[in-house]
Amino acid sequence: MAEPPPATAVSRKLYGYALSSNSVRIAALLNEKGLDYELVVVEDTKAPEFLAINPLGQVPAFQDGDDILFESRAISRYIATKYRSSGTDLLPATASAKLEVWLEVESHHFYPAVADLVYELRVRPRLPGGVPPNPAVVDGLAGKVADVLDVYDAHLAAGNRYLVGEQFTLADVNHIAQLFVMSRTPRAAELVAARPHVQAWWDEISARPAWKKTVAALPLPPA
Numbered sequence: 001m002a003e004p005p006p007a008t009a010v011s012r013k014l015y016g017y018a019l020s021s022n023s024v025r026i027a028a029l030l031n032e033k034g035l036d037y038e039l040v041v042v043e044d045t046k047a048p049e050f051l052a053i054n055p056l057g058q059v060p061a062f063q064d065g066d067d068i069l070f071e072s073r074a075i076s077r078y079i080a081t082k083y084r085s086s087g088t089d090l091l092p093a094t095a096s097a098k099l100e101v102w103l104e105v106e107s108h109h110f111y112p113a114v115a116d117l118v119y120e121l122r123v124r125p126r127l128p129g130g131v132p133p134n135p136a137v138v139d140g141l142a143g144k145v146a147d148v149l150d151v152y153d154a155h156l157a158a159g160n161r162y163l164v165g166e167q168f169t170l171a172d173v174n175h176i177a178q179l180f181v182m183s184r185t186p187r188a189a190e191l192v193a194a195r196p197h198v199q200a201w202w203d204e205i206s207a208r209p210a211w212k213k214t215v216a217a218l219p220l221p222p223a
Helices: 021-032 072-082 097-126 135-157 170-183 186-193 196-205 209-216
Strands: 012-016 038-041 061-064 067-070
Touching (some): 012 021, 021 072, 021 170, 021 209, 061 072, 067 072, 072 170, 097 135, 097 186, 170 196
Parallel strands (some): 012 038
Antiparallel strands (some): 061 067
């Protein structure tokens, strides 16, 4: 089956904001695929004009011509599939059990654990009336992340350069934004550094030109 023609930049729009990790997930994927897009910054996710795009009122959302998608993992799968022949092919040539497993592990185990820890360390203290992180809470959340990362370290140690083996895939891309946040959060970065195979994986995927392009566009606050 012939691949669809690439959409024009004006018809491909990413609705989000620059420091949303789920928005960054899609930006990284679009850069990996070499696809032009317009970032439409969403100031109010509950505004009627945005709810017309995503009735759930969350970023990101993605417009590709006449198609509108929301939910970042659905968007990423759509882009990787529709634009398979553009840029890096992020899908194995045949059905891959590893790909399906690690996409789900990211969604149900890695992301929730990391998001909770990062929220306690970086977000809650910066909210109005915020207080310093609670050490006992941080220790508990860090323990959950450590347990998840132990699974990753063992998997990567078992002859897997990337999550699906020797091929860099959508499974790796879907982790990269949260790993980046971890790298800028000292307590979380320590958890990665303590697991040499996870650290080596992060070092390799974060050195990719598409990811460097993504980071260069981020208005980063102090670490």
